[in-house]
Amino acid sequence: MAASARRGAPLTLQEISSTALRLMDEGGVEGLSMRKLAAELDVNPMSLYHHVESKEALLGLVCQGAAQRMHLPPDDGAPWQHQLRALALAYHRHALEHPALWTYVHNHPEIVSDRRIALWEVLDRILRLAGVPEEELIRTGDVLHAFVSGFVIFETHGHMADDPEEIDRTFDTAINVIVRGLTRPD
Structure with a gap:
């Protein structure tokens, strides 16, 4: 994975998922957007699409990790x-x-x-x-x-x-x- 020019470190699915969960905790599903997530991760929003294809796929990733967080x-x-x-x-x-x-x-x-x-x-x-x-x-x-x-x-x-x-x-x-x-x- 290429490192983002802004943040200097490559994104991981774990980082994406845990940050998305935190945004959901703060503002609900409607408070989660790819732009907000990208801003929190200090990356260009398009960088997220190398890891998840859509917000729905992102929500699926967060849900899959739910049982792992328990x-x-x-x-x-x-x-x-x-x-x-x-x-x-x-x-x-x-x-x-x-x-x-x-x-x-x-x-x-x-x-x-x-x-x-x-x-x-x-x-x-x-x-x-x-x-x-x-x-x-x-x-x-x-x-x-x-x-x-x-x-x-x-x-x-x-x-x-x-x-x-x-x-x-x-x-x-x-x-x-x-x-x-x-x-x-x-």
């Missing part, structure tokens, strides 16, 4: 209940940290339904540990995703108490409901 639970032998709780908390935290990105992703079902992203892979792994049959993984994952997403929508639209501790307790109750629902009687 602290997904590793396959470390912890009980599936702990891993599921960690995954739900990571998803919830990420949605609250990046509401514009989260809203964009959920307004574009083709992004959410891409089962190749790390979030789905981790969820499927955890569901297998919980004993969910292979033929039920997609349906169960979709239900859990809808449940947690609904909670986040409810929360971000002001339908909950303003007290963060109360919201945390309510989210914890939601996770407990999920875990109990997946627990198979012995």
Whole structure:
């Protein structure tokens, strides 16, 4: 990659994506433009098109990196209940940290339904540990995703108490409901 005459260092996709996410956090999707991004990166706007072909492609790049930015639970032998709780908390935290990105992703079902992203892979792994049959993984994952997403929508639209501790307790109750629902009687 050639270095920009203005900045002296080549652009990376990681730098482009993280700067675009920051601009989205500050001004929403509508606050992100190729010109603003180029100004933030101290490059000519045309330089961006060597890396992403359009704003839509840029948004796709940012969305692809969303799961990578989450602290997904590793396959470390912890009980599936702990891993599921960690995954739900990571998803919830990420949605609250990046509401514009989260809203964009959920307004574009083709992004959410891409089962190749790390979030789905981790969820499927955890569901297998919980004993969910292979033929039920997609349906169960979709239900859990809808449940947690609904909670986040409810929360971000002001339908909950303003007290963060109360919201945390309510989210914890939601996770407990999920875990109990997946627990198979012995």
